[in-house]
Amino acid sequence: MDHPPPTNARRAHEKEHTHPAWPPAAAERYRRAGYWRGLTFGQEVRAWARERPDRTALVDGARRWTYAELAAETGGLARGLRDLGIRRGDRVVVQLPNVAEFVLLWFALQRLGAVPVHAMPGHRRAELTHLVRLSGAAACVVPERHARQDHRALMREVLAGLPDDSRCRVIVVGEAGPYEDFVPYAELRGAPDDAPDDDPPESGDLALLLLSGGTTGLPKLIPRTHDDYAYNARAAAGVCGLDEDSVYLAVLPVAFNFTLACPGVLGTLSAGGTVVLAPDPSPQTGLALIAREGVTLTALSPPLVPHWMEEARADPESVRSLRLVQVGGARLPDALAARLGPALGATVQQVYGMAEGLLNLTRVDDPDELIRTTQGRPLSPDDEILVIGPDGTPVPDGEPGELLTRGPYTLRGYYRAAAHNARAFTPEGHYRTGDLVRRLPSGHLVVVGRVKDQINRGGEKIAATEVEEHLLTHPRISAAALVGVPDPHRGERAVAFVTCEGDPAPDVHDLSGYLREDRGLAAYKVPDQVVVLPALPLTPVGKVDKKALAAGLLPEAGVTGQGG
Numbered sequence: 179m180d181h182p183p184p185t186n187a188r189r190a191h192e193k194e195h196t197h198p199a200w201p202p203a204a205a206e207r208y209r210r211a212g213y214w215r216g217l218t219f220g221q222e223v224r225a226w227a228r229e230r231p232d233r234t235a236l237v238d239g240a241r242r243w244t245y246a247e248l249a250a251e252t253g254g255l256a257r258g259l260r261d262l263g264i265r266r267g268d269r270v271v272v273q274l275p276n277v278a279e280f281v282l283l284w285f286a287l288q289r290l291g292a293v294p295v296h297a298m299p300g301h302r303r304a305e306l307t308h309l310v311r312l313s314g315a316a317a318c319v320v321p322e323r324h325a326r327q328d329h330r331a332l333m334r335e336v337l338a339g340l341p342d343d344s345r346c347r348v349i350v351v352g353e354a355g356p357y358e359d360f361v362p363y364a365e366l367r368g369a370p371d372d373a374p375d376d377d378p379p380e381s382g383d384l385a386l387l388l389l390s391g392g393t394t395g396l397p398k399l400i401p402r403t404h405d406d407y408a409y410n411a412r413a414a415a416g417v418c419g420l421d422e423d424s425v426y427l428a429v430l431p432v433a434f435n436f437t438l439a440c441p442g443v444l445g446t447l448s449a450g451g452t453v454v455l456a457p458d459p460s461p462q463t464g465l466a467l468i469a470r471e472g473v474t475l476t477a478l479s480p481p482l483v484p485h486w487m488e489e490a491r492a493d494p495e496s497v498r499s500l501r502l503v504q505v506g507g508a509r510l511p512d513a514l515a516a517r518l519g520p521a522l523g524a525t526v527q528q529v530y531g532m533a534e535g536l537l538n539l540t541r542v543d544d545p546d547e548l549i550r551t552t553q554g555r556p557l558s559p560d561d562e563i564l565v566i567g568p569d570g571t572p573v574p575d576g577e578p579g580e581l582l583t584r585g586p587y588t589l590r591g592y593y594r595a596a597a598h599n600a601r602a603f604t605p606e607g608h609y610r611t612g613d614l615v616r617r618l619p620s621g622h623l624v625v626v627g628r629v630k631d632q633i634n635r636g637g638e639k640i641a642a643t644e645v646e647e648h649l650l651t652h653p654r655i656s657a658a659a660l661v662g663v664p665d666p667h668r669g670e671r672a673v674a675f676v677t678c679e680g681d682p683a684p685d686v687h688d689l690s691g692y693l694r695e696d697r698g699l700a701a702y703k704v705p706d707q708v709v710v711l712p713a714l715p716l717t718p719v720g721k722v723d724k725k726a727l728a729a730g731l732l733p734e735a736g737v738t739g740q741g742g
């Protein structure tokens with residue numbers, strides 16, 4: 179069992195061993211190779227402002243920031259956060275949609291050496307409470323409202339579920355309203371450039387905590403350092419050929435690693451380009467921004483692709499400036515990959531990444547065949563790739579096996595999860611991705627399936643056991659198995675197979691209400707379909723036979739729902 183941490187805010191001087199880092203010899207190699215440059219994000223944002231003060235860094239609706247303004251404003255915000263009591267090493271849960279305040283606060287936290295913990299906009303009481311407790315957060319940042327949710331009311335519920343000694347502050351982007359103990363973002367704004375510099379972070383420090391897609395009960399936190407994350411963003415920017423004229427449109431949530439650093443927001447800024455935030459992922463909003471701002475690259479998830487193609491066909495003029503479209507987070511069907519480029523008049527880049535680190539991308543000069551049918555090859559020459567069979571030994575190229583990896587920006591262990599780390603990593607420090615891939619002689623990977631108990635609902639990851647544990651708290655449910663089955667729109671949908679006691683058995687509507695309202699679970703984790711069975715089928719070793727369950731829902735016998 180992994181033990182929950184104390185919930186009160188920890189200070190930087192407390193020496194807690196939270197996670198394993200790279201061994202010194204590997205770290206030295208990564209520094210010598212020039213991957214780790216010894217700079218913090220706080221130093222980077224100031225250096226960018228000195229190099230190109232007047233270029234546009236950030237656009238959100240009618241609001242625009244030059245690089246000089248970005249650095250000045252984050253300096254003032256850092257002062258405001260310090261005055262609130264946030265210090266180097268403190269964790270701060272950030273749950274914001276695609277608004278400029280995400281970027282400004284993110285850099286302000288970096289300047290203090292405080293550590294943003296990335297929540298997704300859709301997360302609700304269950305996820306937020308878990309994030310605050312596990313990270314021992316000193317503060318949470320939320321929007322006033324987003325997508326019909328009052329996040330202040332939600333935070334009040336989260337705080338009520340914490341022990342009395344937790345001192346988690348709440349910062350609201352917008353009005354605090356009746357919540358008098360919450361701090362409005364506007365009050366944090368100190369004088370420009372006034373960042374405190376008495377206890378500066380170091381480049382090897384923890385810079386952020388990302389949420390893992392999860393395979394076990396509760397989501398794990400992924401530690402990323404300034405050195406490794408800056409390399410991730412900069413190297414991805416290099417692969418995408420970004421420069422000062424690049425304009426990146428952030429369509430997917432900015433808190434998502436793909437959008438933030440692959441190359442995304444951070445890679446674009448490191449290259450001197452401009453970041454434009456899309457308030458929603460619709461092609462109508464996206465195409466209007468592409469036309470208005472001269473966007474040159476963007477990143478989509480597979481379910482968005484058909485809608486964006488349709489809109490672009492109707493209005494080809496609007497996408498004239500677009501050069502590169504990245505697609506990742508879930509498997510892009512080969513047939514869609516072939517049609518996307520011509521529809522948007524841009525080069526397609528498949529991206530197979532993970533918050534844990536390893537990033538694979540097709541290259542712009544790859545042959546069409548590889549761009550259409552593979553999920554790319556590793557970003558770094560020092561990404562080490564192993565593809566292993568069930569016996570743990572490497573399989574030949576072309577054969578499917580589980581992908582294991584280690585390298586200059588892939589974690590060596592989750593945060594405060596020693597027991598889980600013993601299973602998720604090899605003794606040599608390779609991360610077990612849980613993905614089934616085939617490696618081609620060119621080094622490109624094809625994602626063919628998954629051995630982890632996770633559902634990938636169009637890029638949104640659902641840990642089956644997390645939802646099963648919530649389902650089992652329902653008074654009528656006696657057994658539950660959440661299974662991914664192929665779905666024409668999302669690639670996969672989540673089906674809950676349950677056995678019930680008493681009548682009537684709960685249907686999908688009842689369970690949706692139960693999971694969202696009673697359990698406080700994010701809506702995207704609610705099963706799309708519920709199937710009640712007299713008993714769940716078991717494998718010979720007595721585990722629930724998820725393959726058999728998934729196969730039972732398919733018209734074509736013999737195909738399982740676990741494929742990537």
Ligand code: OOB
Nearest residue numbers: 391436440506507508509529530531532533553625
């Ligand atoms: C990205 O990161 P996560 O952490 O949300 O999810 C990682 C998992 C991978 O292990 C794999 O199972 C799946 O998502 N995945 C893909 C994929 N990209 C991710 N499966 C098939 N094809 C792809 N192209 O999803 C992520 C992080 C950075 C960049 C892009 C995606």
